[in-house]
Amino acid sequence: MSQKKWIRILVIMTILIIGSSFYYLPYYVTKPGSAKDLDTIIKVENGYEDEGRLMLTTVRMGKANIYTYLIASLRKYEHIYPAGEIRSPEETDEEYNVRQLHLMETSKLNAIEVAFDHAEQPYSFDYNGVYILNVYPGMPAEDVLEPGDMITAIDGNEFSSSQEFIDYISQKTVNDTVNITFTREGEVYEKEVPLAEFSASDGKVGLGIGLVDDKEIITETKVTMNTEKIGGPSAGLMFSLQLYNGLVERDITRGLDIAGTGTISSNGTVGRIGGIEQKVIAADNAGAEVFFAPMDIIPENLRKSNPDLKPNYEEALQTAEEIGTDMDIVPVKTFEDALSYLDSI
Numbered sequence: 496m497s498q499k500k501w502i503r504i505l506v507i508m509t510i511l512i513i514g515s516s517f518y519y520l521p522y523y524v525t526k527p528g529s530a531k532d533l534d535t536i537i538k539v540e541n542g543y544e545d546e547g548r549l550m551l552t553t554v555r556m557g558k559a560n561i562y563t564y565l566i567a568s569l570r571k572y573e574h575i576y577p578a579g580e581i582r583s584p585e586e587t588d589e590e591y592n593v594r595q596l597h598l599m600e601t602s603k604l605n606a607i608e609v610a611f612d613h614a615e616q617p618y619s620f621d622y623n624g625v626y627i628l629n630v631y632p633g634m635p636a637e638d639v640l641e642p643g644d645m646i647t648a649i650d651g652n653e654f655s656s657s658q659e660f661i662d663y664i665s666q667k668t669v670n671d672t673v674n675i676t677f678t679r680e681g682e683v684y685e686k687e688v689p690l691a692e693f694s695a696s697d698g699k700v701g702l703g704i705g706l707v708d709d710k711e712i713i714t715e716t717k718v719t720m721n722t723e724k725i726g727g728p729s730a731g732l733m734f735s736l737q738l739y740n741g742l743v744e745r746d747i748t749r750g751l752d753i754a755g756t757g758t759i760s761s762n763g764t765v766g767r768i769g770g771i772e773q774k775v776i777a778a779d780n781a782g783a784e785v786f787f788a789p790m791d792i793i794p795e796n797l798r799k800s801n802p803d804l805k806p807n808y809e810e811a812l813q814t815a816e817e818i819g820t821d822m823d824i825v826p827v828k829t830f831e832d833a834l835s836y837l838d839s840i
Contacts, residue, residue, distance in 0.1 A: 634703020755787025
């Protein structure tokens with residue numbers, strides 16, 4: 496075969512390989528991410544310095560093509576999930592991303608509240624409006640609103656919670672029209688939108704949006720949290736520890752490199768997260784000496800549908816043993832558990 500033919504075949508194969516890499520399968524692939532030093536993400540005004548490091552851990556996730564799917568199927572700590580397990584069938588990619596970013600914002604809000612409570616520092620809340628997580632297909636809002644919009648008033652009425660918003664709308668009937676004031680990317684808009692009945696809702700009417708409160712916490716000590724496009728709620732525990740460490744004189748790190756994961760509620764409860772195995776690996780790769788893992792109680796319905804499901808702590812401990820790390824895997828149910836462990840060192 497001539498050299499020209501070989502070159503032609505090579506070019507065609509290259510084009511086919513590159514082209515097929517842009518064809519996505521209905522799956523997502525997750526793999527170990529990184530451990531990020533929270534000193535670079537969180538700044539507390541006139542905050543105290545630490546000798547060690549507190550780190551959040553991440554999981555890398557992306558849509559699967561044929562190559563990433565095959566590689567993940569051969570690697571132990573890379574996992575493949577059907578798209579329906581990552582986002583609901585009616586949820587678009589945009590809505591999924593908006594939801595993940597809002598979960599991150601809620602996580603930051605809770606972390607500030609927990610840290611300031613325990614540091615006995617004052618704070619208050621300002622309510623901004625109703626934040627739109629998703630818009631239901633076929634409902635009136637579909638042609639007007641988008642995920643990420645924030646409704647600030649209805650018919651000129653401002654509300655102090657999303658429940659007040661819902662109560663106001665519930666007094667309306669099908670084909671009533673409401674005037675919506677909302678913001679999108681810093682611009683303010685006003686639109687009239689008719690109300691419609693939700694399918695299979697026994698007469699319930701609405702705009703057709705999934706919503707949550709959008710509020711901000713006001714603190715005397717200024718706090719900045721640069722999370723960029725990190726999504727999800729799983730950094731809540733580590734956020735609260737980093738914030739608290741900047742607010743109090745004693746250094747809770749004791750000079751150690753500390754990683755971990757877990758959601759945080761406003762009362763300091765640490766919750767279950769996904770990808771614990773991959774986060775243990777990310778922490779070990781970053782040289783962490785301690786890893787905080789949620790010691791969660793699995794709900795009965797989840798236990799029945801997945802009898803092999805284990806608490807995050809048990810999964811983390813098993814992974815640590817498999818990879819032979821020297822990290823201490825520490826179970827935590829609350830923010831106080833993490834503080835107590837660090838104070839005991």
